[in-house]
Structures are given as C-alpha cells and as structure tokens.
Amino acid sequence: DTAVSQTPKYLVTQMGNDKSIKCEQNLGHDTMYWYKQDSKKFLKIMFSYNNKELIINETVPNRFSPKSPDKAHLNLHINSLELGDSAVYFCASSLHLRDLLGGEQFFGPGTRLTVL
C-alpha cells in the first residue's frame, strides 16, 4: 500500500563511487520530483519529470542524472560521488492537472546518502 517508495533507505559509500537511488509511486501520478535535504534540513528541488519527460533541472552537477523508464518510476544516478553529496534525497509525486488534492505532493521516505 506504500504510495511512494524509495530504495535504499540508507546508502553508505566511498568517494568516487557511482550509486543509484530508485523511486516508485503507485498513485497514478504523472509528475515526479527529486528533492535534496542538506545537513541543515534545507529542502531544494533538483529535478522534475512529467510523463517521463524532464521538465525542471535545477543547478545540479552533471554527475547527477535522473532516469524515468515510465510514469511510475524516477531513478537518480550519481557518478563520482563527493563528500558534499551526503544528504537525504526525497522522491515525490503529484498530479499535473488541477485536482481535488490541491497540488499536494506525496513524498517517499527519503534516502540518507553518506559519502565517506
């Protein structure tokens, strides 16, 4: 019954490695997002996808590459991990069209990435 799921929930890795975080939503939403929450708890948008198409790409290093195989999935691949990439990454989803939900975004449980 999980609405938005992310795997893994915890990820500890060495600098220079490549890692991926997976996100899946079963809400039938057409828009998915990746947010980054830094060590000071500040949340900021990274990417937004609508129907598998990249809509928003904020100022994020090229080492970060989102991939959306279908509307229900949005994965985040990170190359050459750096210490500063340590953060909690949240996936979220919403409906593009105005609806009764009033623009609510549903969040996954987050993935805490620690780069050593």
Added chain:
Amino acid sequence: AQTVTQSQPEMSVQEAETVTLSCTYDTSESDYYLFWYKQPPSRQMILVIRQEAYKQQNATENRFSVNFQKAAKSFSLKISDSQLGDAAMYFCAYRRDLNSGNTPLVFGKGTRLSVIA
C-alpha cells in the same frame, strides 16, 4: 523567483497549549498554493494543511489552522492543544498554480518545534 521565509528556527510549547509558527513568502503570482509539512525524526514528510491562494477562508484541519494574509504574503500555522507527537520540524512551502505547468515546492528553512510535557 519565489522565496519562503520562516523566521523562527526553533520554538517550544507546553503540552496542551497553543503555538503559532510564522511564514512569509515572496511572489509576483496571483494564483498559488501554500502548505505546511511536518517532518518528525522518522524524516517522513507529512502534509499538515494546505491553502489555495484564491480562497479567502483560512484552512483548518482538526487542531491545525492557518492565518492566511494574502496582501501581507503571510501564512502562519496555529497548533492548538499541542501534543507530544507534534514535536517535529515544520516546513512552510509554496507552489505556483498548476495551470502554469509542473511546479515544484519551494520550502522555507523550517522551524523545529519542541513540546514540553
């Protein structure tokens, strides 16, 4: 660009008392949504309450209510009869109207609320 400001990094409240968390935002848009999200230690983001900018009536959800002042661009959250389970980080967030396209949330820096037994 839209910005959201939460001027209170930390707040505390006695159990059963009332507390108000402040939020102001800056936008040139006329249609938008405002949200308060709660993030407990489990780090799950939980929607507390939402407000559509075109609605003049303040939103309420049980013990949670907002004071939405559109002209002043202010959106405060009032928690009545505070409970220990209300202790969390609270984030104010803004989102442009959906008809403008796919729009992400713009978050404030958060207010950490402690509830004292």
